[in-house]
Structure formats: structure tokens, C-alpha cells
Amino acid sequence: MIARALKRVGITGRTLVTAVPYFWLLLFFLIPFVIVLKISFSDAQISMPPYQPLFAWIDEKVLQVQLNFANYAFLVEDNLYWKAYLNSIFVAGVSTLICLLIGYPMAYAIARTRPSTRNVLLLLVVLPFWTSFLLRVYAWIGILKNNGLLNNALMSLGIIDEPIRMLQTDFAVYVGIVYSYLPFMILPLYANLEKLDLTLLEAAADLGSRPWESFLKVTLPLSVPGIIAGCLLVFIPAVGEFVIPTLLGDPGMLMIGKVLWTEFFNNRDWPVASAVAIALLLFLVIPIMYYQRAQDAESGGGLHR
Amino acid sequence: MMNERSWFRIGVLVLGFLFLYVPIVSLVVYSFNESRLVTVWGGFSTKWYAALMQNEQILGAAWLSLKVAALSATIAVALGTLAGMVLARFGPFRGRTLLSGLTTAPLVMPEVITGLSLLLLFVTMEQLIGWPAGRGMTTIVLAHITFTMAFVTVVVQSRLAQIDESLEEAAQDLGARPAKVFFLVTLPIIAPALLSGWLLAFTLSLDDLVISSFVAGPGSTTLPMVVFSKVRLGVSPDINALATILIAIVAVGVVIAGVAMSRQQKARDRDAQMALAANQQMIESMKRT
DSSP states (O other): OHHHHHHHTTOOHHHHHHHHHHHHHIIIIIHHHHHHHHHHTSOBOSSSSSBOOSEEEETTTEEEEOOOTHHHHHHHHOHHHHHHHHHHHHHHHHHHHHHHHHHHHHHHHHHTSOHHHHHHHHHHHHHHHHSOHHHHHHHHHHHHSTTSHHHHHHHHTTSOSSOOOOTTSHHHHHHHHHHHHHHHHHHHHHHHHHHOOHHHHHHHHHTTOOHHHHIIIIIHHHTHHHHHHHHHHHHHHHHTOOHHHHHHSOTTOOOHHHHHHIIIIISOOHHHHHHHHHHHHHHHHHHHHHHHHHHHHTTTOSOOO | OOOHHHHHHHHHHHHHHHHHHHHHHHHHHHHTBSSSSTTSOOOBOOHHHHHHHTOHHHHHHHHHHHHHHHHHHHHHHHHHHHHHHHHHHSOSOTTHHHHHHHHHHHHHSOHHHHHHHHHHHHHHHHHHHOOSOSSSHHHHHHHHHHHHHHHHHHHHHHHHHHSOTHHHHHHHHTTOOHHHHIIIIIHHHHHHHHHHHHHHHHHHHHHOOHHHHHHOOTTOOOHHHHHHHHHTTOOOHHHHHHHHHHHHHHHHHHHHHHHHHHHHHHHHHHHHHHHHHHHHHHHHHHHHO
């Protein structure tokens, strides 16, 4: 009955099935960004919510629009924000590179083991992901502290005489990011390396190329899509990382995720926090679209868990 | 035979997995430490577990987190399955690129951005339509559905891409309506993917700190929020005990899932062999005629 009535006005089951998740994502994922953009142009004020309305009706006839670029001007003028942006990009970039240098050999080694062992190893890569991210970062506090595991181990081995300060340094942040995001690097790389046609390497060997030459000229170029997917999966979220620099880094370390958090929770300046978010999003929109296109080309492959 | 290259491989794997697992093992070991100083071994003790069980704040937050995770994972699986079906089965249509973008972007979007934007949405919605009134469990659940459904969509979509469409087509040719095909044919095939999608959404929700902090209100403190505020002040052994309990639950779950999956695999192998044998017989009989 209802189905027939709906069909008469041109709504089929197919449209409904598409419309429900579409509507949800538009409402809860896309529209929020429009609101962030809107609020980034408004003035902070002490009220709830703590910003001035952008649009106001004057005499119920004229729509007054107040665009306030002061928040963006503030971002450009204040050195703090520039430094935080550049530092976040730098830290995320270096972490991504270290992830690649550790993750590539691991993915390669897993792809070259027997299929029965392979599944166990893959499970071991994914397993930490199922335990709490927050608690895994917390574990590093106990390891890197002045009287922590690592310092104690190094001192009892006689390598150092007094503890090295490792917690609350940039080093600790790199360790934390690489540790937390390593599975995201290994999985797409593995998915790619596993598909590699081994006869190509045999052909290269038959034609007289050494193993490392075959690696550089055959394996590495063919694995570029995996490298790109893995790097984007690490780099994009790492730029906005908040938990790791807060728990492991120096309190003065400038990361854009921390700046946004402080503006919002400590300074209660929602408009500036919104402007920071928009500026970060503008920087990330190109890598995100690139990642989405790569994912679509693989038609949903890659990120198997 | 062990040559130089396989030694290199083993070395890489051993070092890599040590890096991944030493921190987790250290959490577990020190949860049984008598001493309050987490790094000094003072003998075996389970007192931190007892302390944890008496911590009303942690227990209350854990209960809220479990409720939020179960509710949001269930709705996320329903929505994510629809989105996965649309992307994997409906072919090209207008707006497909946008939908696929909206399902992959939350996977990589920095959490501070998602959290802030959702909070501003909820505030605006409250001003316009009066719902959701204030912030609390409802807003946390809505936010968690949104970011976990992206993961479910990816899992379901990749599973649908692997399975043969001909079964669904056969059912349709035999006169089943699309809804019937979905519930009787597609759903049973993708059920394992739905289960892993649900578990993934559940763990992600249970673990989320940043998004929850933005959209939570007073009186709705989730477990990660309590843990974060404690951990910020340094290590505390009862958090190690909490971590150990979570790790134990995951380990047990993985072992059960692993056993179930290997059984299924064996059944599948058997079916495949029988199909091959039947095929062989058919070819033989055809040769004879």
C-alpha cells in the first residue's frame, strides 16, 4: 500500500535506500562544516553560545550580514598560529616518513612469508588497533619517563650513567605517532605488495639484475599506490593530532590540534577555534580528495581489517 | 634453508613486533605491581584491580561508554550497510562521488575538526528546532554514529565487492523482490562483515576521547575522558589495571573469532573441493556421451 503510493509519486525503494545514509551524512558531516565556516566569521562574545549571530534582520526587511574577517587576520598576524601550522605539518611529515621506513620492510616481509603464517602476522599488526589508542599512548609515559623502563634498562646495561630526558620532548611525540599509526601504514602496503606478480622478479633476475636492482626497478615502482595510500592514512590525521603531543610532548610544543583545543576549551573563543579548523581543513582538503580518489579507484579495497 | 635474506626478514619482523607489543605487555605487567611507583617492581599484587572496582567515577563512566558504544555501533551498522550497498551495487548515479567522498573523509579527518563541527551543528540545531536539548548521551551517540559508520561502510563495501553478484541476480530472476533478495541472500553472505563492522564501530566508540569531549555535556563523562584527565597528571596503576582488563577482553574475542573463522574456512574448502569433484564427474560423463 505505502510502497505503491510512494511509487506513484516517483519514490522507489532504491531512492529510499540511497536517501537515508545520504541524508545522515549531509546533515551530520557536510552541513557542520558550513556552520564552522559561518561561525569563523563571527565575533566572540560572552554568552551561550559564545558568538554573535552573523545575520540580523533590521526592521524585518533588510537582511544585515556581518562578515568578520578579524579571526583570520588574527591567525595571519599572530606568529603562534603560523608556527603551530608549520610545526604540525613538519612533525606529521617526519612521522609519516619514519612510519614508511619501518612499515615498508615489515609489509614486505609479511607478504613474503607462507600464507598460513601471513594471516597470523596480519592479525598481530591489526590487534593493537583493537585495544585502546589512549591507553597505548599512556603506556609510553611509563616507558619514556626519567625513571621509566627505557632509562632503567639503558642504565642497568651501563650505556648511560644518568637518565636521559625523553618524556615531554619532540622525540616522545615522534615515537607516539609512529607507534599509533604504524598499522595504518602496514595494511595498505601489504595489500599492494601481496598482489605483486613474482614472475616479474624472476624475469628481472633472468635478465641479470641483482636482487636490490630488481627491488628498486620493479618492486618499488609497482608499490607506489600502496605507499601513497599508507602515507595519506598516517599524514592527514597526524597533522591534527591532539592526544599524543598533549600526553607525551613538551607543554610548550606547538601543534595545531592542541591550539584548536586550547582556543575552544580554555579560552572559550569559538570563532577563532572555527577559523583554525577552517584553515586546517583548507590545507588538508587536497590530500583528503586525493585519498578518496585513490580509494575509489581501488573500489573499496585497501583498508581491509 | 636459511639464507641471508630470510634472516633479514625475520629480524625485521621480530623488531617490528617488539615495537608494537612491548608497550602493551608493560601495561599488563605493571598492573600487577605492588608499588605505587609504576616502574619499580614491588612484588605481585592485585590491589589495583580491587581499587578499580571501588572507583565509582570510573565504573559510572565505563557504564556510560558501554551504552553509547553499543547503541551507536548498532545504528552505524544499519546506516553503513545501506551506504555500502548503494556504493557497491547501485552503479553510477548522480551524487555518487559526493556520497563516496562523505564516507571516506571521516576515516582520515582529524578528530578535533569533526568534534568542533559536530558541536557547532548541535548548538545551531538546538537554537533552530530545540533538539537535541542540551548536550549529553544523545549528542555523543549521534557523533559516534557519524564517524564510525564510515568504517562500517568501508568494511561492507569491500565485502560486497568480493562476493559474486550472480547469486543475488539468480534470486531476482526467480522472482524475489529486491528487499527479499537482500534479506534472504545478501544479508546472510555479508553477515561476518557486519559483525566485524559492529565490533570495529564498538571499539572506536569506546575509545574515542576527542570527539566526545567536544559534544559531551556536564554529567556525561565517558571512560576515555576520565582516563585522560587522570593520565594527564602522570601514571597511575589503576589505569594499568583497566588497560589489562580491556586487553584481556580483546584477546578472548580475537581467539573466539579466529577459531570460528578457521572453522568456516575449513567448511568452505570442503565445499569447494566437493564442487570441484562434482565438476570433474560432470566433465567425465560428458566426455563419455
